[in-house]
Amino acid sequence: MSRSEYDAVVLGCGVLGLSIAHELKRKGLKVAVVGRELPEDVQSTGFASPWAGANWHSFAVNEAEERRDEFTFREFARLSKELPDLCERRPYFYYWSEEGRWQIPWYKDLVFGYRDLPPSEVPAPFKFGVTYEAYTLNTPLYLQHLASTLRALGVPIIRQRVSSLDEAYSLPSVGPVNLVINATGLGARTLLGVEDPLVHPAKGQTVLVRAPDVKECYGLVDLLSRPGQSSYIIPRPGPDSHVILGGCYLPNDWSTGPNPEVATLILQEAHKLCPRLDGKGGKGTWKDIDIISHNVGLRPVREGGLRCEVEERTTGQSRRDLLPKGGKVGGGRKVAVVHAYGIGPAGYQSSLGVAIEVGGLVDSWMKQGANGARAKL
Template identity: 65%
Template sequence: MVNKQYDAAILGCGVLGLTIAQELTQKGLKVALVGKDLPEDIHSTGFASPWAGASFHSFATNSAEQRRDTHTFKEFERLAREIPELCERRPYRYFRREKDVGEDPWWADLMFDYRHLKTSEIPAPFAQGVTFEAYTLNTPLYLQHLGNWLRSHNVPIIRERVSSLNEMYDLPSIGKVNLVINASGLGARSLIGVEDSLVHPAKGQTILVEAPDVKTCMGVEGKHPIPNQSVYIIPRPGPANHVILGGCYIKDDWSTNINKDVADQILKDCYEVCPDLDNKNGKGGIEDIKIVSHNVGLRPAREGGLRCELEHRFIGDNEKNALLPAKGKGNGGKRKVGVVHAYGIGGAGYQSSLGIAKEVSGLVDQWLEGDGKGNRKAKL
């Protein structure tokens, strides 16, 4: 018999959906998760979460984004202490070719031991550099950790594909709910009832390598001479000695095919920054890098950034949209429902995840306290 007492149903089992589910469960709410890709599907290209680096290198541009990243950073401190194979504090070094680097970023005071590198610490051909300590995640293991935690707290994670937002309010596997959390990522572009044309993919390509001697995150700041290309090196926590090399950011590219030219450039750029990738103390060459896999993920980006807001809406059997599946038209009469949207984070999903979950939790409180009454819209 289906339990009909869920406070909310969450659409999307990427890092945002899972983190939101954990946040709401910890505060005593009863939720269920639905997605076509689940946390254990670490080889699926259907969602971006398994393919992220993931380092903590904020590119927040406004106070809301900075608030989310700051909250997540502080929470990662606890995670690194409790489960170091998932999250590890480590040194970072970022270089620039330009001599004039301008002002320090907003997050300089947030990081541990942020400072400018001495000239003797900067390898050729770079002119400037900074160092600090922050966190990295083992993203496939972290997704499975979140999934296991939720299941151990009796949160169902259901594999189901839905084509309309309305379907989420009365799924046979969950029962009737009046609140949905829309963490559908790229799916928000085509999900009937949302159809957000601002949502678009930002293709990323990386290479997973084995490099036991590489324990420092590295990267190159500033504009790359090749459009859409960037340089970053992210050692993953855990005993496998895996390191992520990247990368690229190609807007509106839906292809999940490996681009050989991009891969060649990644190897060239990363080896220039970190010769120790060759496992021969820098005395070998690019050909000595031990490649584990080539990876492609589609970041769920959105023009204008994350959509995080509470929307009041109506569903019911008077629905006129001919495109809606029968189960999305409702069979219990017209009723007022709510949806908290949480999608469009692009490449900042992990480093913003806990901050976003906190904001979503506040919007859920607003819905529950108001019992869905009124037609106001609250936006963060």
């Protein structure tokens, strides 16, 4: 078997794959990133990353998730100072009318200036509210920033469809490697050698609008009558005055077309949260909102949450009858894969914390000299 100049292949060009590649490069590994979609494919529904809002609003339900989100939050503070067109700190406002709907979040003391709003600061028709400051991202630009900095560091980002995990250890464009990072998102459901039945999509739908007067994030805490529907407003950093209006969360819905009824409800509810969206100082209606596009993305959800672990394996032993030719090269090799998929709607706000965690797993595996890997870290 010819020797490769690379130590690892990262499968997946979403925000997790690119963030992990950065962390491994920082640790001194030579890595290549491989994906069916590239970071520039911002119109593709084949991966979720281009379609996210995205704001830092933690959904963490355990200590591991809190740790990932907190690390990312603190890194966003640095990013907002260095690249304000990609990441910006701004006020958040959450409103509701049904008493008891809001639960004090674990991150109350992490964000800036968390406080309950007095009735005089809660706009009609709502009765309660909270505010604090956190970060929002311009997701398409952030993806391209991650990609361009990787390329500048000599990390190739290769467009290639990989249908089996075994193929990734012997890609002609990379050469043989003993380590693969599986950041394939929804692809983990069908990737031969993984085929995780716990992975499923959760459809999200948003409306991208232009609203120069809206600089704050807003969210509705009350439930809406349509199942899976919610209401939130996320201004994107940068000079374009773009604002994301959402949204919905529809598990196991694979459709990638926007639903006009959902879009109408998104616009109506967003205008209630922030009438200034109409561009007329709140004196217009939701029909006056300046629409740029209707968007749909499929969140890569996994029952039980993110899978983040090392698996040692032997190539050529899983579904050999279905393996493409490339997956049969070097059969019987002792290798490893670090799985990092199933993040659901938390990709951006957890991404840098997940990358650190994956880096630690890789570090431990290589220090053990497992499977003949170079213990170079």
